[in-house]
Amino acid sequence: MKITDMHVTPIAITDPPLLNASGLHAPYALRTIIELVTDDNIYGLGEVPGSVATTASLEAAREVVVGQDPFQLNAIQAGLMERFGAGNEARGESPWDRRRIVHVFSAIEVACFDIMGKATNRPVCDLLGGRVREQVDFSAYLFYKYEGAGGKLAFSTDPQATGWAAARQKAALDPAGVVAQAQAMCKEFGFKSIKLKGGVFPPDEEVAAILALRDAFGPGTPLRHDPNAIWKVETAIDAGRHMKGVLEYYEDPVRGQENMAKVREALNIPMATNMCTTSFEDIPGSVRTNSEDIILSDHHFWGGLRASVELARICRTFGRGLSMHSNSHVGISLAAMAHLAAATPNLTYACDTHYPWQSEEVIAGGRTQFADGALTVTNEPGLGIELDRAMLATLHEQYKLCGLTERNDEIEMQKVQPGWKFQATRW
Amino acid sequence: MKITDMHVTPIAITDPPLLNASGLHAPYALRTIIELVTDDNIYGLGEVPGSVATTASLEAAREVVVGQDPFQLNAIQAGLMERFGAGNEARGESPWDRRRIVHVFSAIEVACFDIMGKATNRPVCDLLGGRVREQVDFSAYLFYKYEGAGGKLAFSTDPQATGWAAARQKAALDPAGVVAQAQAMCKEFGFKSIKLKGGVFPPDEEVAAILALRDAFGPGTPLRHDPNAIWKVETAIDAGRHMKGVLEYYEDPVRGQENMAKVREALNIPMATNMCTTSFEDIPGSVRTNSEDIILSDHHFWGGLRASVELARICRTFGRGLSMHSNSHVGISLAAMAHLAAATPNLTYACDTHYPWQSEEVIAGGRTQFADGALTVTNEPGLGIELDRAMLATLHEQYKLCGLTERNDEIEMQKVQPGWKFQATRW
Numbered sequence: 046m047k048i049t050d051m052h053v054t055p056i057a058i059t060d061p062p063l064l065n066a067s068g069l070h071a072p073y074a075l076r077t078i079i080e081l082v083t084d085d086n087i088y089g090l091g092e093v094p095g096s097v098a099t100t101a102s103l104e105a106a107r108e109v110v111v112g113q114d115p116f117q118l119n120a121i122q123a124g125l126m127e128r129f130g131a132g133n134e135a136r137g138e139s140p141w142d143r144r145r146i147v148h149v150f151s152a153i154e155v156a157c158f159d160i161m162g163k164a165t166n167r168p169v170c171d172l173l174g175g176r177v178r179e180q181v182d183f184s185a186y187l188f189y190k191y192e193g194a195g196g197k198l199a200f201s202t203d204p205q206a207t208g209w210a211a212a213r214q215k216a217a218l219d220p221a222g223v224v225a226q227a228q229a230m231c232k233e234f235g236f237k238s239i240k241l242k243g244g245v246f247p248p249d250e251e252v253a254a255i256l257a258l259r260d261a262f263g264p265g266t267p268l269r270h271d272p273n274a275i276w277k278v279e280t281a282i283d284a285g286r287h288m289k290g291v292l293e294y295y296e297d298p299v300r301g302q303e304n305m306a307k308v309r310e311a312l313n314i315p316m317a318t319n320m321c322t323t324s325f326e327d328i329p330g331s332v333r334t335n336s337e338d339i340i341l342s343d344h345h346f347w348g349g350l351r352a353s354v355e356l357a358r359i360c361r362t363f364g365r366g367l368s369m370h371s372n373s374h375v376g377i378s379l380a381a382m383a384h385l386a387a388a389t390p391n392l393t394y395a396c397d398t399h400y401p402w403q404s405e406e407v408i409a410g411g412r413t414q415f416a417d418g419a420l421t422v423t424n425e426p427g428l429g430i431e432l433d434r435a436m437l438a439t440l441h442e443q444y445k446l447c448g449l450t451e452r453n454d455e456i457e458m459q460k461v462q463p464g465w466k467f468q469a470t471r472w
Numbered sequence: 473m474k475i476t477d478m479h480v481t482p483i484a485i486t487d488p489p490l491l492n493a494s495g496l497h498a499p500y501a502l503r504t505i506i507e508l509v510t511d512d513n514i515y516g517l518g519e520v521p522g523s524v525a526t527t528a529s530l531e532a533a534r535e536v537v538v539g540q541d542p543f544q545l546n547a548i549q550a551g552l553m554e555r556f557g558a559g560n561e562a563r564g565e566s567p568w569d570r571r572r573i574v575h576v577f578s579a580i581e582v583a584c585f586d587i588m589g590k591a592t593n594r595p596v597c598d599l600l601g602g603r604v605r606e607q608v609d610f611s612a613y614l615f616y617k618y619e620g621a622g623g624k625l626a627f628s629t630d631p632q633a634t635g636w637a638a639a640r641q642k643a644a645l646d647p648a649g650v651v652a653q654a655q656a657m658c659k660e661f662g663f664k665s666i667k668l669k670g671g672v673f674p675p676d677e678e679v680a681a682i683l684a685l686r687d688a689f690g691p692g693t694p695l696r697h698d699p700n701a702i703w704k705v706e707t708a709i710d711a712g713r714h715m716k717g718v719l720e721y722y723e724d725p726v727r728g729q730e731n732m733a734k735v736r737e738a739l740n741i742p743m744a745t746n747m748c749t750t751s752f753e754d755i756p757g758s759v760r761t762n763s764e765d766i767i768l769s770d771h772h773f774w775g776g777l778r779a780s781v782e783l784a785r786i787c788r789t790f791g792r793g794l795s796m797h798s799n800s801h802v803g804i805s806l807a808a809m810a811h812l813a814a815a816t817p818n819l820t821y822a823c824d825t826h827y828p829w830q831s832e833e834v835i836a837g838g839r840t841q842f843a844d845g846a847l848t849v850t851n852e853p854g855l856g857i858e859l860d861r862a863m864l865a866t867l868h869e870q871y872k873l874c875g876l877t878e879r880n881d882e883i884e885m886q887k888v889q890p891g892w893k894f895q896a897t898r899w
Contacts (some may be wrong), residue, residue, distance in 0.1 A: 063598075116594060117602035119817055127729055165592040167543060174778060175544035325789045351601060351781075358782035359789065361753045390546055 046164060048113050050082040051101040056440035057093050057447045058405045059196030060373050061180040061213060063188040066244030066273030067467055068458030072199040074373035078407060078437060079103055081156040083115065089159030090432060091152035092377035093345050094442075096451035102129070102145040106153065115157040115164075118351065120148050139273065140300070140320040147324070147348045154349035155381045155428075162427030169428055173354055173388035180396035181463045182417035184269070185236035186371065187226050188402070189245040191461070192216040195402075207232035213402065219250070220257035225259055236418040238293060239266060240393040244273030248284045248472050258290045267293035267395070274300040274320045275471040278307050285312040293394075294339055294368075296413055297321065300469060302336035309335065313455045319340055319370040324348075324405070325356070332363055339366035339394065342385075345378070346370070350385050368394035376408035379420070380428040387422040405440060409433045473591060475540050477509040482522050483867035484874045487800050487834045488640060490615040492757075493671030493700030494894055495885030498745045499626040500874045501800035505834060505864060506530055508583040510542065516586030517859060518579035519804035520772050522871075523773055523878035529556070529572040538585065538636065542584035542591075545778065549577050567701065567727070567747040574751070574775050578838065581776035582762060582808045582855075589854030596855055598807070600815035607846035608813040609822035611696070612663035614654055615829070616672040618888070619643040622829075636660035643836045646677070647684035652725055657828055663845040665822040666693060667673040671700030675711045675899050686718045694720035694822070701727040702898040705734050711737040721766050721795075724748065727896060729763035736762065744768055746797040751775075752783070759790055766793035766821065769812075772805070773797070777812050784816045795821035803827075803835040806847070814849040832867060836860045856894030 048419065057073035064070075075095030091097060091099045117465045127130070137143030162169045170176045176354045189369045193200040202214040202442040212229030216222055227239055239258055243251040255270050262268075270288060272281070274297045281298035288295065294317040299308055302321045309316045319341035322331040331337065342362055344353045360367045369382060369392065379400055386392050395418070406412050409431040413420065423429030484500035491497075493828065502522030520526060534616055536551040553559070556572045564570030589596045597603045620627040620639045629641040637843055639656030643649055654666055666685055670678040689695075697715060699708070701724045708725035712735065715722065721744040729748045736743045746768035748759040758764065771780045787794045796809060796819065806827055807874045813819050816867050824847070833839050834857040850856030885892045 114598075114602070116598040119601040119815060120602045121602075123604065123817070165594075167592075171541075171543040174546040175541070175548075177546045177550065325785070328789050329759070332756070352785075354778075355782050355785035358752070358779075361787060362755050362786065388546060390550070 047084045048081050049084045049331040051107045052080040054078045054099045057444035061195035062191040062193045064368040066246045067452030068274040072195050079152050087160050087163045089156035090377045091455035092155035093148045093152040099196045102149050106149045115160040123286045142324040151345045151349045159427040164428050169384040170388040176387040177390045181383045182419045183398045184395040185230045185241050187241045190217050200280045214453045220254040223254040224257050234415045240269035244275045271296035272298045280472050281308045282311045302330045302334045305336040341368045341370035343370040367392045369396035370397050373399045376413050380430050382423050383420045409439045474511045475508050476511045478534045479507040481525045483873045484871035488622035489618040489620045491672045493675040493702040495881030498884045499622050506579050514587050514590045516583035517584035517804045520575050520579040529576050533576045542587040569751040578772045578776045586854040593853050596811040597815040603814040604817045610845045611665035611667050611823045612657045614668045617644050647681040650681040650690045651684050661842045667696040671702045679714045698723035699725045707899050708735045717797045729757045730760045732763040733761040745756045768795045768797035770797040795818045796823035798824040798826050800826045803840050807857050810847045810849050834864045871884045
């Protein structure tokens with residue numbers, strides 16, 4: 046079996062004005078969809094965070110990928126590493142691994158797994174060791190946000206919307222707004238764990254929101270707070286003391302492994318990260334400093350599904366728990382996340398997903414349905430999804446029209462608050 | 473697809489009187505062969521070190537395994553962990569992980585991979601990420617030994633034997649004998665790396681043997697010395713100084729991670745282990761102490777092929793090299809080792825194998841052939857081997873007749889040297 050073609054399609058999906066430490070989500074989130082086609086007419090799908098640069102990298106990967114057997118993941122990866130000079134590529138300034146090889150391979154590997162599953166008549170989870178759970182739990186991912194639906198209605202709302210689609214449009218800028226958002230989201234999707242993306246308002250306001258969630262949902266509800274690493278160590282310790290016994294985990298209150306370790310030692314609250322331990326190169330430092338209790342995996346950032354299984358083994362080996370990180374995404378990434386989670390025994394925390402914030406979809410049949418806060422992983426071959434080519438074309442047109450070329454939350458924020466600047470440590 | 477039957481067959485294979493730190497190999501080595509059969513009449517093969525206890529464990533595993541889908545490795549493993557109370561099982565006194573779950577699952581997982589490969593028309597290496605090398609290099613595994621062919625000719629020889637079969641019968645009790653053995657083995661198999669199993673004679677005699685090998689094969693030849701952890705730290709440091717620049721790696725000269733770290737720090741020679749870091753539970757200690765440079769993986773002792781791939785990732789993550797350990801075995805284990813090695817990018821050292829010391833085989837077509845010190849991994853589905861049922865029956869009869877129930881090199885040695893005792897630290 047050979048890969049004979051590779052289609053790379055950047056898309057833009059409507060995204061509401063969600064706030065975080067880096068600023069504000071643009072009216073559209075960018076993703077890049079890849080489709081690999083084989084000589085026996087099987088196609089496989091992959092999805093990664095989008096940007097002009099990522100699309101260009103994927104285009105540049107085509108000459109390596111076409112002609113390969115989709116089972117030869119090691120050879121494809123080696124070819125891509127050579128293509129991108131991965132040995133010399135820097136991982137970049139951000140907390141995440143920005144090397145092209147990581148994103149490119151993660152998209153291509155998922156598409157290869159989709160093909161392998163279809164070729165062998167097996168769901169992807171069965172190619173990762175088989176399912177250990179029928180249902181994969183996800184968490185409610187709350188955001189502070191401005192009023193607005195995103196897209197063309199960036200800061201305005203669709204009055205026709207009902208249910209969660211209406212609630213999703215509302216502002217959430219204080220504890221009451223956060224609780225209302227949580228109630229609407231949990232009612233719609235049945236989520237049982239709740240995460241608040243923080244790092245937006247002064248710490249005492251965010252602590253108040255967490256305590257309000259505790260009051261609204263009851264003391265046993267697993268709550269997570271993620272200040273996006275912009276707090277000082279002393280701030281994080283002080284805030285953490287107010288949330289002790291309330292948080293399921295405390296996610297990246299501070300920047301860097303050393304700081305995380307200080308907070309962790311002071312508080313004795315489970316601490317999670319997708320910012321200080323974000324690649325295999327960070328693992329020795331994590332072990333040395335004891336920077337966190339739980340690693341939020343993300344197959345887009347760790348280099349694919351097999352790499353994520355290997356990360357899971359490392360977590361077991363070093364006594365780390367395992368949860369899963371998310372960005373704005375559509376159903377291809379969601380399916381890949383669900384198959385991975387279904388096959389990972391020690392992924393015991395409900396996974397993050399931005400999915401409720403999106404309304405568009407590129408997979409046939411429309412939006413994936415959650416039941417009781419969980420997805421039931423399909424037994425269909427591969428990822429168990431098909432591409433809606435009309436929607437893909439529509440969302441590609443939307444990409445071309447929206448004019449965005451990369452995610453830049455700071456610039457979006459400056460449109461609302463002129464002169465606003467990202468601060469690595471704010472409070 | 474369901475597993476409908478599981479056949480467990482202990483066998484005994486002729487093994488010459490090889491010496492090591494634990495004593496002497498018995499005239500027969502024990503292996504247990506398993507065969508899983510599915511409802512669509514695919515069978516898969518596995519092989520593990522044999523003993524009455526392991527056979528009993530495998531028999532006890534049948535009720536868990538039969539009825540399972542061979543792709544559901546996680547579920548099979550979870551079932552076996554429950555069956556064997558793996559959470560409470562101790563790993564035992566030996567340097568290796570003796571938990572039943574480890575051996576049982578490794579045998580069953582390999583058989584499942586053989587089935588998965590046959591069911592999907594793919595070689596096992598393709599289900600582990602695909603091959604990164606066409607040829608898998610193996611090393612010449614030298615032993616001090618008494619004269620004798622093993623089996624019924626325990627301490628005597630077959631005068632009809634020729635070539636390596638004749639050379640294999642000869643005693644090797646000094647540097648000249650070791651060099652002659654190496655020359656005959658390398659001539660027959662084409663091996664380019666050479667390992668001496670030591671821990672048998674006083675250190676200066678073994679150092680002399682290594683230096684004699686260097687003189688005979690030339691200074692560039694990769695040589696390994698394995699004193700089986702029975703040297704004192706000072707002894708190992710002193711002997712190591714005489715072998716510096718000669719050894720490719722120095723394998724387990726001393727016992728335990730702390731001692732290994734001391735020798736490593738003193739010598740600055742690459743150090744390898746299959747005795748101080750032998751399970752995932754040992755990895756944190758390895759990282760803390762820097763006990764070795766190279767880990768010798770062994771899918772029978774680390775819990776299967778996927779676990780070995782995960783170990784490979786850990787080795788990359790922590791800057792450890794990767795080689796492969798062996799025990800006396802037949803062609804099922806050899807095929808599994810070769811598929812694993814073919815799919816492991818950072819397995820850059822030639823693998824150990826006892827295979828040249830064996831003469832019998834349970835796979836159809838007889839003994840696997842090496843060319844230029846390497847195996848070419850087949851593209852046939854699964855492990856690419858078929859069972860020779862007549863030979864299996866013959867070797868099972870041999871098992872019943874030989875009277876051995878477990879490996880005990882100390883008792884065998886006492887038959888030659890009455891009163892001989894294993895010493896954990898001898899010199």
